[in-house]
Amino acid sequence: MNKKVETQGKRILLSETVELGHKNQKGQVFTDPNEMFFDAERTPAFLTGSEVIREAIKRSSLDISVAYPITPQSEAAALIGELYAEGYLGDYFRGESEFAVMGECAGAAFGGARVFTTTAGPGTMRAMENFPMWAGSRLPIQVCVTCRGINSPLSIQPDTLEIYYLLETGMLVWHAETAQDLYDWILGGFLVSEQPDVHVPLALCCDGFFVTHTKDTVLLQSEEMCLPKYDPYRSPVTCMDMEVPPVRMMRDPFVMKSNYISYMTHASWQLEIHAAVERSRKHTKALMGGSLIETENLDREILIVSSGTAVSQGREAIRLLEEEHGIKVGLVKIKSLRPFPHEEVREATANAKHIIVPEFNVVGWLAREIKAIVPNNERVYAGPHVAGGMTMPSEVIVEEIMKHLGIKANTLSSRGS
The missing domain is CATH 3.40.50.920 (Rossmann fold)
Known part of the structure; x- marks a missing residue:
C-alpha cells in the first residue's frame, strides 16, 4: 500500500545553494523537502519508535551524532551508530556523560555540522545547562527527548516533567503523540530549526516506552531519498567567527568592563532568541499541515x-x-x-x-x-x-x-x- 501525505499552508523554504538531484556516497538523492513531505509516495512499515528514529536519521543527511546511554533512548542511539557503520552519517561517538554529549554537539554545530542526539530523564537534567547555551549561540541542534521519570525514587517509566524544564530554554519544543509524528518531525525539525530567521535548537519530545518501544505502522518515503545537506552559511551568526555575537559575547572582556553594556547585550540577545522561536511559527505550520x-x-x-x-x-x-x-x-x-x-x-x-x-x-x-x-x-x-x-x-x-x-x-x- 502506498500513500501520500496531504498538507495545507505554505511550502518549506529551501536554500538556493543546495544541489538537488545529486547523490550522496550511499546513492541517496538529495530531494526537495516539499517533494519528500507532501508529494512522495509512502510505504507502511511496522516499527518501534526507536527504529523510526533510525529511519528518519537515515534520510536526514546528518553530519554527526553524539551518544550516551540512558533508558529509554539507548536503543535509538545504538541504531544511529549502526547507520554510521553503514556510512549514512559523517561521524558518531559516545560522550563521557550527558553533559559532555551536549557540549560536544555544540562544538560540532559551531563548526557548521547538522547535529542530532538523544537523551532522557536524568540525562536531560544533567545536560540542562547546555540547552540555553545552544539557543543563545543560535545552534540548530536537534535533540530527541524520550521522556521518563526524573525524580526520586528513581523511575525509568514515562513522565513528561522534563518538558516543563525545557520550555523556557529558548529552544523549539514539539511533543509527538505517535511514531508517525516522531518520524515526520525529526526530518521536518531540521528544516524548521535551520531556517535563517529561526536558527535555534529543537527539543523533539516523545513519551518513553509508549512511543519508543511499542510498534506502530508508520508511512515512510523511499530510503533512496534524503534531505538536502545543511547550509551553515544561512545562519544569522557567522560560522565560528569570534568577532560577532554570540561567540565574542561569551569571552570578550567588554562584558567585564561595563555592566551597562553587558546588561544591554544580554537583554537584546535573549529577546532575539524568543523572537526567533516566534518566527519559527510560520515554518512549523507549513510542516504540520497548516496548524500547530x-x-x-x-x-x-x-x-x-x-x-x-x-x-x-x-x-x-x-x-x-x-x-x-x-x-x-x-x-x-x-x-x-x-x-x-x-x-x-x-x-x-x-x-x-x-x-x-x-x-x-x-x-x-x-x-x-x-x-x-x-x-x-x-x-x-x-x-x-x-x-x-x-x-x-x-x-x-x-x-x-x-x-x-x-x-x-x-x-x-x-x-x-
Missing part, C-alpha cells in the same frame, strides 16, 4: 486538550464516554509547545464549557499554559495526572470527567467486581 493543533468536534461543550500520548488516551476516553454514558466530548491535540499555539487554542476552546487537560506529570504544566491564555480560565480542569511512570487508563480520564461534571460513576477499581 489538530481538532475534532469543537462544537461540543467538553473538550480534552493535551499533547503527546495523553492525546491517545484521550481519544479512547472520548469513545468510552459516548458509548457507555452518552456524553459527547471533543479533542484538541497540541503539537508544538514552543512556539505555543495561543491563538489556535483560544479559538478552538472558545465555546467549550469544560476544558479537560490530562497529563503524564504531577505538576500540570500544560494546564498552566492553557490557563494563562484562555479567557474564563476557570473552565480549565487540570487533570487527571499520573507521575513517576504510572499508566493513565482511558477509564481514569472518563472517571475524572464524570466527577468534574457531578455525575456518579463506577471507579476503575470496581470494574469487573
Whole structure:
C-alpha cells in the first residue's frame, strides 16, 4: 500500500545553494523537502519508535551524532551508530556523560555540522545547562527527548516533567503523540530549526516506552531519498567567527568592563532568541499541515486538550464516554509547545464549557499554559495526572470527567467486581 501525505499552508523554504538531484556516497538523492513531505509516495512499515528514529536519521543527511546511554533512548542511539557503520552519517561517538554529549554537539554545530542526539530523564537534567547555551549561540541542534521519570525514587517509566524544564530554554519544543509524528518531525525539525530567521535548537519530545518501544505502522518515503545537506552559511551568526555575537559575547572582556553594556547585550540577545522561536511559527505550520493543533468536534461543550500520548488516551476516553454514558466530548491535540499555539487554542476552546487537560506529570504544566491564555480560565480542569511512570487508563480520564461534571460513576477499581 502506498500513500501520500496531504498538507495545507505554505511550502518549506529551501536554500538556493543546495544541489538537488545529486547523490550522496550511499546513492541517496538529495530531494526537495516539499517533494519528500507532501508529494512522495509512502510505504507502511511496522516499527518501534526507536527504529523510526533510525529511519528518519537515515534520510536526514546528518553530519554527526553524539551518544550516551540512558533508558529509554539507548536503543535509538545504538541504531544511529549502526547507520554510521553503514556510512549514512559523517561521524558518531559516545560522550563521557550527558553533559559532555551536549557540549560536544555544540562544538560540532559551531563548526557548521547538522547535529542530532538523544537523551532522557536524568540525562536531560544533567545536560540542562547546555540547552540555553545552544539557543543563545543560535545552534540548530536537534535533540530527541524520550521522556521518563526524573525524580526520586528513581523511575525509568514515562513522565513528561522534563518538558516543563525545557520550555523556557529558548529552544523549539514539539511533543509527538505517535511514531508517525516522531518520524515526520525529526526530518521536518531540521528544516524548521535551520531556517535563517529561526536558527535555534529543537527539543523533539516523545513519551518513553509508549512511543519508543511499542510498534506502530508508520508511512515512510523511499530510503533512496534524503534531505538536502545543511547550509551553515544561512545562519544569522557567522560560522565560528569570534568577532560577532554570540561567540565574542561569551569571552570578550567588554562584558567585564561595563555592566551597562553587558546588561544591554544580554537583554537584546535573549529577546532575539524568543523572537526567533516566534518566527519559527510560520515554518512549523507549513510542516504540520497548516496548524500547530489538530481538532475534532469543537462544537461540543467538553473538550480534552493535551499533547503527546495523553492525546491517545484521550481519544479512547472520548469513545468510552459516548458509548457507555452518552456524553459527547471533543479533542484538541497540541503539537508544538514552543512556539505555543495561543491563538489556535483560544479559538478552538472558545465555546467549550469544560476544558479537560490530562497529563503524564504531577505538576500540570500544560494546564498552566492553557490557563494563562484562555479567557474564563476557570473552565480549565487540570487533570487527571499520573507521575513517576504510572499508566493513565482511558477509564481514569472518563472517571475524572464524570466527577468534574457531578455525575456518579463506577471507579476503575470496581470494574469487573
